[in-house]
Amino acid sequence: MKNSLLSALAKNFLGNAPRWYKQAILTFLIINPILFMVDPFTSGWILVIEFIFTLSMALKCYPLQPGGLLAIEAIAIGMTSPDTVKHELLANxxxxxxxxxxxxxxxxxxxxxxxxxxxxxxxxxxxxxxxxxxxxxxxxxxxxxxxxxxxxxxxxxxxxxxxxxxxxxxxxxxxxxxxxxxxxxxxxxxxxxxxxxxxxxxxxxxxxxxxxxxxxxxxxxxxEPQNLIIADQAGWHFGEFFLRMAPISIPVLVLGLLTCVVLEKTSWFGxxxxxxxxxxxxxxxxxxxxxxxxxxxxxxxxxxxxxxxxxxxxxxxxxxxxxxxxxxxxxxxxxxxxxxxxxxxxxxxxxxxxPFTALLAVFFSIVAVIIDLHLFKPVIHWVLEQEGHAQLIAFYLANGILSMVSDNVFVGTVYINEIRSALMEGQITRDQFDMLAVAINTGTNLPSVATPNGQAAFLFLLTSSLAPLLRMSYGRMVWMALPYTIVLVFVGLACVNFNLIPVTDFLYHNGLLIHHSAKAAAATLIH
Structure with a gap:
């Protein structure tokens, strides 16, 4: 009787998902508390990887259930708190x-x-x-x-x-x-x-x-939601935001559309x-x-x-x-x-x-773990230690890499707040702040196309009822996005490195953009 009950429980757990998948989720649930007691920082990154695994296996099992179990356990063992999760939900x-x-x-x-x-x-x-x-x-x-x-x-x-x-x-x-x-x-x-x-x-x-x-x-x-946050912190209106992004966004748009044509003509990448x-x-x-x-x-x-x-x-x-x-x-x-x-x-x-709304709430629980365990702190410190032109590239790449695995809004908010603090403390000039804000915005938007968890639109498509009908798996989406990822990342990087400063100076020279003094900028931000 006891064996039959256990057998029934095993079959009911995650329904028709493959046996190896069920065993993997159970293994995650067993090892996470142990790892957290040994090294909270490492265990936090392992939890993020486990959650990405549940997303990648969306055609085997909808990510809400396994991802939700991981999130509940993370809260239960103290990786984050219900208050932080609530804060993230309210923020979004x-x-x-x-x-x-x-x-x-x-x-x-x-x-x-x-x-x-x-x-x-x-x-x-x-x-x-x-x-x-x-x-x-x-x-x-x-x-x-x-x-x-x-x-x-x-x-x-x-x-x-x-x-x-x-x-x-x-x-x-x-x-x-x-x-x-x-x-x-x-x-x-x-x-x-x-x-x-x-x-x-x-x-x-x-x-x-x-x-x-x-x-x-x-x-x-x-x-994008993070664009609004960045524009608000920088004090940019609609036209100024467009002009500041144009040195990167326009070349990326042109090369992105050209990539579309090439892929259809060559039939590469599916x-x-x-x-x-x-x-x-x-x-x-x-x-x-x-x-x-x-x-x-x-x-x-x-x-x-x-x-x-x-x-x-x-x-x-x-x-x-x-x-x-x-x-x-x-x-x-x-x-x-x-x-x-x-x-x-x-x-x-x-x-x-x-269902996707519920999954997004679970996703924000994982973001809460990232916040409470300061998982991005080493990357943030490394970026802020860079100087001059190298800092632009570092901000772009760091935002891009982190946006591939986390919420773009969260990543953009963290970095724009960091450079805002640096401006307030006089560590950077207003012009440098503006260019770093551009690097942050493009970094959170462009490289994140690499993975479904990097772009909410991709994640919505992956977890929609249409995905299994079209055999649209996580791996297939990553593969099909790869040529776009390469083009968008490297064109964006090249524009940040070679195009951003001279074009911005040209816009200043022709009166399309206005120089802000550091003092006036600080007063605006305080307000």
């Missing part, structure tokens, strides 16, 4: 609101999104042109909207495409529901081959769009997948079918959703309210004017975002 409350409400708001605009992107998919036959269009669109939108909002739109579109094809290939009609069956339901081997090609096609589009969010996000103060003609035919039939059966009421819904999209872009671009609250307004407007008034109809919209 706008991101949490965004996930809860904005992603759900996008759900209620899927008719417009599917209509728009189906037209694009069937009209643009060149895969290179289509990939470039996705990358440029994501970059432009991310310069004014939050990257998570943009990637939520792209995921919603990809799910719509996948579902249309899957239902037709399974012998069903065009009704678009989230009904994903197993490959065994496909009618023949040719259909399975088309599916694999279609998956490759969608994977490349998603990765191009994800990279696009980073290319655009670095350009403006509203592009790119270059074409849309199968059978799938294109299905999409064209779907488009014709939808156009034929569309009623005046359907057209009215599309018009309402288009107006709401305008409100969404304007509201986010001009920061008329917190991102999450704008998302809530989208839910209210979209449902009110399209006849969705029943509670169970609303519930579906929150299914995608809430």
């Amino acid at each position: 409350f706008e991101v949490i609101l965004l996930l809860i409400f904005m992603v759900a708001g996008i759900f209620f605009m899927k008719q417009l999104l599917l209509f728009t992107f189906t037209k694009m998919l069937t009209r643009i036959r060149s895969k290179t042109a289509l990939s470039l269009a996705f990358c440029i669109s994501a970059a432009f939108l991310s310069a004014f909207l939050d990257a998570l909002t943009v990637i939520a739109v792209v995921i919603s579109v990809a799910v719509g495409f996948y579902t249309i094809y899957h239902r037709v290939a399974s012998g069903k009609d065009f009704q678009v529901e989230h009904d994903h069956t197993e490959d065994s339901h496909f009618v023949d081997e040719l259909t399975k081959k088309d599916l694999e090609e279609f998956r490759s096609f969608l994977r490349s589009l998603l990765m191009h769009a994800s990279i696009g969010t980073a290319l655009g996000g670095v350009c403006t103060m509203v592009g 790119y270059g997948g074409k849309l199968p003609e059978n799938v294109r035919a299905i999409m064209q039939r779907y488009e014709a079918h939808q156009d034929q059966k569309r009623t005046k009421r359907d057209n009215a819904k599309l018009a309402i959703q288009a107006l709401i999209a305008v409100w969404l872009i304007l509201g986010l671009a001009f920061h008329l309210a917190a991102v999450g609250l704008i998302g809530l307004s989208v839910i209210i407007l979209a449902t009110s004017f399209t006849g969705i008034i029943e509670e169970h109809q609303l519930g579906k919209a929150f299914e995608e975002a809430l």
